[in-house]
Amino acid sequence: MNVMLHLGLGAFHRAHQAVYLHELIQSGDSRWSLAGGNTRPDSPELIQALADQGGAYTLETISPAGEHRYTRITSIQNIIPWSADLAGLIAQGARPETKIISFTVTEAGYYLDAANRLDLATFADLRTDLDAARAGQAGPTIYAALTALLRARMRSGAGPVTLLNCDNLRHNGERSRAGLLQFIGLVGDGELLAWVQNNTTSPNAMVDRITPRPTPDVRERVQAATGVDDPAALMGESFIQWVIEDHFAAGRPAWEAVGVEMVDSVDAYEEAKIRLLNATHSAIAWAGTLRGYTYIHEGTHDADIRKIAFDYVTDDVIPVLDTPEQPCPIDLPAYRDVVLDRFGNPAIRDTNQRVAMDGFSKIPGFIAPTFRQRLARGESIASVAMLPALFLAYLQRWHAGQIPYTYQDQAMDPAVAHAICASSDPVAALCADRPLWGDLAGDARLVAALRDASQRVAAFIG
Numbered sequence: 001m002n003v004m005l006h007l008g009l010g011a012f013h014r015a016h017q018a019v020y021l022h023e024l025i026q027s028g029d030s031r032w033s034l035a036g037g038n039t040r041p042d043s044p045e046l047i048q049a050l051a052d053q054g055g056a057y058t059l060e061t062i063s064p065a066g067e068h069r070y071t072r073i074t075s076i077q078n079i080i081p082w083s084a085d086l087a088g089l090i091a092q093g094a095r096p097e098t099k100i101i102s103f104t105v106t107e108a109g110y111y112l113d114a115a116n117r118l119d120l121a122t123f124a125d126l127r128t129d130l131d132a133a134r135a136g137q138a139g140p141t142i143y144a145a146l147t148a149l150l151r152a153r154m155r156s157g158a159g160p161v162t163l164l165n166c167d168n169l170r171h172n173g174e175r176s177r178a179g180l181l182q183f184i185g186l187v188g189d190g191e192l193l194a195w196v197q198n199n200t201t202s203p204n205a206m207v208d209r210i211t212p213r214p215t216p217d218v219r220e221r222v223q224a225a226t227g228v229d230d231p232a233a234l235m236g237e238s239f240i241q242w243v244i245e246d247h248f249a250a251g252r253p254a255w256e257a258v259g260v261e262m263v264d265s266v267d268a269y270e271e272a273k274i275r276l277l278n279a280t281h282s283a284i285a286w287a288g289t290l291r292g293y294t295y296i297h298e299g300t301h302d303a304d305i306r307k308i309a310f311d312y313v314t315d316d317v318i319p320v321l322d323t324p325e326q327p328c329p330i331d332l333p334a335y336r337d338v339v340l341d342r343f344g345n346p347a348i349r350d351t352n353q354r355v356a357m358d359g360f361s362k363i364p365g366f367i368a369p370t371f372r373q374r375l376a377r378g379e380s381i382a383s384v385a386m387l388p389a390l391f392l393a394y395l396q397r398w399h400a401g402q403i404p405y406t407y408q409d410q411a412m413d414p415a416v417a418h419a420i421c422a423s424s425d426p427v428a429a430l431c432a433d434r435p436l437w438g439d440l441a442g443d444a445r446l447v448a449a450l451r452d453a454s455q456r457v458a459a460f461i462g
């Protein structure tokens with residue numbers, strides 16, 4: 001049996017990658033199974049519940065028409081408990097049957113600047129893990145965990161392995177590989193660096209399924225529908241998509257048999273998803289919070305918020321993704337409309353809190369590239385400017401203690417956030433932040449557009 005080892009047993013992995021493999025196994029192809037665990041001591045009760053259930057759990061999916069389906073997912077066959085030395089994960093990673101190491105550690109879990117360099121100056125977690133790795137120890141960041149796993153694999157002679165990133169990150173394979181190789185270089189392990197370069201691949205992948213944080217009512221509905229009380233139950237939308245570059249070092253499941261799209265280049269899919277779905281999603285979460293809504297579907301049905309989202313995609317994104325020189329193979333206006341319909345599904349009850357999180361990683365990842373392209377073409381940035389202007393208004397509310405939930409942002413330096421909000425010119429301060437804007441930081445056109453957009457946001461908030 002071949003094993004795909006997954007790092008980051010969050011909701012999304014269980015509603016997406018585990019589901020595709022479950023369907024493949026159900027179709028009669030049981031050549032692969034999943035093992036998984038967290039690199040951080042997160043959600044210990046959930047990990048224990050999964051272990052107690054042999055890795056199985058019930059997934060509820062809800063279609064736009066409101067149809068509920070319940071499926072017992074059984075592809076994760078080895079739950080690896082967390083320990084600080086990551087001994088269980090390292091042992092599994094070093095076994096020859098492990099042929100793929102996949103991961104979901106959130107967009108903020110990669111610590112890269114706009115030029116794909118590890119941002120050691122900003123992220124203390126990364127500095128701590130680098131010290132640990134230099135001392136030969138594992139650590140919770142993806143880079144320190146992979147360094148420890150791959151070192152053990154190299155020493156065990158278990159052979160090549162694919163590193164499969166399943167997070168919403170542009171060029172997610174290439175970028176996390178760049179971070180990993182820099183990290184190993186900084187550790188100073190030349191032998192491991194050469195081994196990783198020669199024995200691993202990192203295909204880019206686009207992943208999609210809206211998976212809210214499971215709430216107690218999901219468990220109740222699952223029990224009512226199936227008779228099983230499942231503390232690891234979770235819920236997602238019925239829509240699911242996975243597009244992967246077919247570049248595997250040691251084989252892969254026959255995913256195409258269950259609808260995974262295996263392609264040469266994922267570029268068009270990931271640009272469409274990150275800009276039309278993820279950036280729009282964040283904007284609706286920021287705007288919805290400012291208008292006093294709790295859920296994404298509420299903001300999506302607010303005409304003003306919907307117009308901000310629609311105009312951003314229509315005016316500023318589609319023209320740069322679909323050009324005469326490089327026509328986009330995806331029907332972007334149709335994609336925009338489907339995405340807004342998905343967001344508007346009231347049964348999903350996805351929260352603004354979940355989608356608004358990690359704004360400091362989403363501006364550079366999801367939004368700044370549109371500014372860069374529009375400005376390079378000498379075109380207006382009025383519609384896309386509404387997104388960071390909404391984020392700034394949201395951040396100011398957070399700073400004033402007026403957000404009705406805990407704002408989680410792993411990429412935020414609280415001192416920087418404070419300096420922006422306390423500045424006499426918050427727009428200029430936000431636009432000057434290099435981790436947010438890279439080479440665009442301080443650009444006069446960016447500042448002017450955000451000033452104008454901030455006035456529109458102030459009028460919108462009322």
Ligand SMILES: NC(=O)c1ccc[n+]([C@@H]2O[C@H](COP(=O)([O-])OP(=O)(O)OC[C@H]3O[C@@H](n4cnc5c(N)ncnc54)[C@H](O)[C@@H]3O)[C@@H](O)[C@H]2O)c1
Nearest residue numbers: 008009010011012038042104105106107109167168210211
């Ligand atoms: N939930 C969705 O709708 C969805 C859809 C597509 C893609 N994704 C991707 O999956 C990611 C996780 O989403 P989720 O719903 O599973 O969230 P979750 O909160 O349920 O799980 C997060 C997982 O990431 C790990 N993690 C978080 N920060 C980390 C860090 N800095 N270093 C190492 N591990 C870290 C946690 O231990 C946990 O396993 C998202 O950030 C996104 O990139 C999510």
Ligand SMILES: OC[C@@H](O)C(O)[C@H](O)CO
Nearest residue numbers: 207208209210211278281
């Ligand atoms: O925009 C937030 C994401 O977690 C989103 O739910 C996901 O990317 C949908 O696939």
